[in-house]
Amino acid sequence: MKTMRASVLRGVRDIALEERPVPKPGPREVLVQVTSVGTCGSDTHYYEHGRIGSFVVDGPLVLGHEAGGVVVARGSAATRHALGQRVAVEPGVPCFTCPQCRGGRYNLCPDMRFFATPPIDGAFCEYVAVHEDFAYAVPDSISDDAAGLLEPLSVGVWACRRGRVGPGARVLITGAGPIGLVAAQTARAFGATEVVVTDVNPRRLALAAEVGATGTIDVRQTALASSGYVPDVLLECSGVPSAAAEAIRTVGRAGRVVLVGMGGDELALPLSHVQNFEIELTGTFRYANTWPTAIDLAASGAVDLDRLVTHRFGLADVEQALTASARDEAAVKAVVRPQE
Ligand SMILES: [Zn+2]
Numbered sequence: 001m002k003t004m005r006a007s008v009l010r011g012v013r014d015i016a017l018e019e020r021p022v023p024k025p026g027p028r029e030v031l032v033q034v035t036s037v038g039t040c041g042s043d044t045h046y047y048e049h050g051r052i053g054s055f056v057v058d059g060p061l062v063l064g065h066e067a068g069g070v071v072v073a074r075g076s077a078a079t080r081h082a083l084g085q086r087v088a089v090e091p092g093v094p095c096f097t098c099p100q101c102r103g104g105r106y107n108l109c110p111d112m113r114f115f116a117t118p119p120i121d122g123a124f125c126e127y128v129a130v131h132e133d134f135a136y137a138v139p140d141s142i143s144d145d146a147a148g149l150l151e152p153l154s155v156g157v158w159a160c161r162r163g164r165v166g167p168g169a170r171v172l173i174t175g176a177g178p179i180g181l182v183a184a185q186t187a188r189a190f191g192a193t194e195v196v197v198t199d200v201n202p203r204r205l206a207l208a209a210e211v212g213a214t215g216t217i218d219v220r221q222t223a224l225a226s227s228g229y230v231p232d233v234l235l236e237c238s239g240v241p242s243a244a245a246e247a248i249r250t251v252g253r254a255g256r257v258v259l260v261g262m263g264g265d266e267l268a269l270p271l272s273h274v275q276n277f278e279i280e281l282t283g284t285f286r287y288a289n290t291w292p293t294a295i296d297l298a299a300s301g302a303v304d305l306d307r308l309v310t311h312r313f314g315l316a317d318v319e320q321a322l323t324a325s326a327r328d329e330a331a332v333k334a335v336v337r338p339q340e
């Protein structure tokens, strides 16, 4: 095999299949034949706008960063995985040497090379080369789709860690999109006894309840403030500043707020509440050291990732995958199967 099919973003709303050389794995890399790639809001954003904040697509770019596959070749010094091993791909490789990397916060490495973030190509293609330490062996109890969706699960794991969700915690999750849904399951697995999820989409709230939320609030019908719920931890997954501000007002004394959702620019803080209750507020940027936990959560059944998959497309239909949630209210997660 010398060439492969790749789905390439060539401009705003312009994606085409191209023949590209199959990547050659470097010494410590493995070549992964991609079996499933989840589509993410960030992929759709690049497709529709050509940029996310300061990241601008200024040349052809392969999108997709939620990938699972099979190891089919190894670099000269790669020994971690056997050929044929099914793996999940962690899509960002840091520099390993800067202060953030050495401090264990490699997600904050300024020299991170991250899939589908200009100019680094992603995984909407047949093969990717990845550092062997960033390919994780997965057991057969984890499906091909679920292997890819360990990436959004990692976002949920990181959010729960940042919010110190533990046994007995009362958690509020704003937004029942894919991240809110994995965060809810992770919070339960981490021991939270109450996990209340809000959204404006009743189908998504029903799904949240199905996968383990102990309560749901349709904020079109019921104002959050009138629910009387006082969480210890807020995982803000909606990315809607007004929803975030309203939710922060409900957080109890010495509570934690984790801002996960993206989309807003500025957030008006209820300052006296944050001060009087000594609320800790943090952002999250991707994740660090989350795949082993994510694999255990999925393999044990504590988190069901397959339940989130509502649409599947071949490599020729990436545009359909990226626009599925705009066209179908029932869409949660669309995945691309590059071998189909
Ligand atoms: Zn993503």
Ligand SMILES: [Zn+2]
Residues within 6 Å of the ligand: 094, 095, 096, 097, 098, 099, 100, 101, 102, 106, 109, 110, 111, 112
């Ligand atoms: Zn670094």
